[in-house]
Amino acid sequence: MEWAKEWDAAEAHPAGQEDGELLKVIASTGGKGGVGKSTFAILLAHKLANEGNKVVLCDCDVECPNDHLLLGTELGERQEILQDFPELVEEKCIKCGTCFRVCRENAIFWVEGKTPQFIEDLCIGCGACEIACPAKAIVGSKKTTGESFVSKVSDGFWLVTGISKVGISETGPVVGAVKERAVKLAEDKGADYLLVDTAPGTHCSVVAALLGCEKVYAVTEPTPLGEYDLRLILDLAKRLKIPAEVVLNKADVGPKEKTDEIAGAAGSRIGFEIPYSEELVSAYCNKELEKVVGLLCEL
């Protein structure tokens, strides 16, 4: 892609696994919403568990987590995810407007001579205003940005679910916290695999989920929509220096030549195919995906 030239100039850190060689950390992602990331992640988790592996599945689509619903699993032990957000101590405020000037998110509204107004929807909780305030009138106050849950799906198969609080715009840090909990759980349980199910897209919360993975499965479908978004995801994986393989979902609804071509051009290949079938749709709706693991076709 033409604009890819900009990236090479950026100082990117290899985002692959640094340690924990015994634990394989693998992501299921895909730019397009509804393409089958969660379906694939769950089918793969069941397949690996059936083969005798200990598996932790981490649902990092914290804005709209679905894995617990598709597995029919009750959410287990809850933990709150907290982040500092600025609070103004009005008596100390000297109305200088420094906070307004340093905020890069336009989350502070200020009129000369008045106290600043903090716009919660836009604030990412970076703390720049707290640091810059000459009167030390802004303090960090912990607020809940989300929650994580650990649930047991079956023997040797656990699910970690992250849910961000509605209205939080920056969900990257929530994903980071959920993953941390999943890695710890995987280490405690001596898991063989940690599967990370990401959100759709290519933005920071997806990147937060992919960092530290040793392999990425890019789920797509044989339509122009799937093809366009596959290119983006493969470019992202390349940028993060994580090897990627393609999973072609609804494999028989359209021609797969373009998908093959896109995968090949990115130095990748189609690793799995899942046919479109009424059986799968029914299993999906009835939360019985374990019954259709056989539909996962490894190439």
Next chain:
Amino acid sequence: MLASALAMLYAKENKVVACDCDADAPNLGLWLGVEDYDSVEKVSTSSRAVIDYGKCVNCGKCAETCRFNAIKMQEGKPVANYFLCEGCGACELVCPQKAITMKSVQNGAVRVRRNASGIPLYSGQLFPGETGSGKIVEEIRKRAEKEEHEVMVLDAAAGIGCPVIASVRGCDRAVLVTEPTPSGLADLKRALTLVEHFNLPYQLVVNKWDANKETTAAIEEEFGEKVIGKLSYDRKVIDSIVRLKPILESDSKVVGEIKAVFQRLQSP
């Protein structure tokens, strides 16, 4: 799909501008039958911390301050992770040696197609891995606003994070599309809290309604009058997109169903 069809239906009697607010995976153009754009403008709505090691004394204050774990001490030196850096500038403010500068990065592009099935289309592309998806959406909307129009149809991203917030803020109404599956329902409820947070009047459309008629019935029961249409699962929809033909040009029964949704949107 629905956004593209509604844009085309509104365009029969109104001046319309179409806005693809899914900067991560922009697909609206494809549904309007276009793959190319008349203009592509790279934009910069975010920045990254760059450390000058000539000035840095390895005090670690930046690593301590960063709330996004984007700076880690490695072998005694602070190292900034490009992908975790949110570009907030807190480290630049806190560094006693003034060794950190925030450098602007081109994190995306805004694209315009003057005629996408008869409608001007504003779209964008966040460069994969970059931050600031929501700000790219804001840039797309700023430019689309300048286009003379009576109706703007915005196709939002999936989820409820910053790009969706940027899409929904300031709109007059929302049409939420769902599907009768456990995930469809759960995600609908999340999206609704966001729409309600912005006090937007809204209506619902159930896509692929016949894939699970019981769940569709449950949705209709729960949301009543808010449900203004049901679109069938039809392979002809996939055939349409595979051939890059707008859905309204197909002979799928979904076309009639979409027109019924459009009619409902006209009534007060």
